[in-house]
Amino acid sequence: MNDPDRAVQIYRSLTEVPARFGPSVAAIGNFDGVHRGHQEILGGLVREARSTGARSIAVTFDPHPEHFLRPQTAPKLLTPGDEKIRLLAATGIDAILVIPFDKSFSSLSAREFVSRVLVDLLGVKSVHEGSTFRFGRRAEAGVNELADFGKEFGFEVRVHGGVRVHGLDVSSSAVRNLVTAGDMKRARWMLARPFAVRSTQARGRGIGTRLLVPTVNLADYTGLLPAFGVYVTRLAVGANCFQAVTNVGNRPTFGEASFAVESHILDFEPVDLTADTPLELSFLLRLRPEIEWPSPDTLKAQIMKDVARARRYFRLQGVMRAEEPIGSDSL
16 A cells, blocks of 8 residues: 555545646546455556656546446445545545536436546546446447547557456455355455445444443444354454454344344453444454354353354464455464
């Protein structure tokens, strides 16, 4: 990652982009997950911009086009808006343009998008894209058409091939499928980091100004969550980071189902916590599916086994201070 103190310009509409913004080198996409494929494209973008003295900019959309066009079938997101911006900013780009995706914008033809946004507004000299990139009204154009526009309007198009990791093709949909299945190891391969959700403490649970018990429940979360089950996790509470075991599910052993993302902190110490304290929960390994146990006592015995396995995981992996992707998940 690049200098976290470096200022990244964020424009949340076309009208916020200053006049004479260019010359620029751009990439356009949804960037859900900001996975290794996205990182490959953005890395090439940044290198070219720095070598030519141009600005590097990522152009993305809010909401995700699928959520606007097909809300009933749109996938839950790996990285909701603010988290995506944070991850994009960490790639070293100079600026991010978040275009509100609405009826008016969705009706733009591919030519209008290129002419109005890329050429007139951003002054692009080069565009970096993946080979499957589509754009324009009803996704009418791809990289071949983009290259033709480049010849007409005077910019280069650099097409990046797909990224494979451990024999797997990296894509946002592939990461979503892995997370949905609870396969945190392969999801981490594709993301180059553990899958994580950012939220706050669930309200209505007696929140004070201190966290005095080693259990934290996440507030309702609209993004993608892993499959129901028990996971080895890492929980950041503000500036504090803890080892944890997390249950995602309905807690069926205690009667009426009640969905929760509940984390039990292993190396607990009291910390400041309010209803607005940011929490980041990183999923490292799935221990088992959620099970309805015959009694609270059998559940308690299983929890002790889960905790023992989690402690062994942390002892073997040494993940608490690691900033790079975790290695083997063997226990």
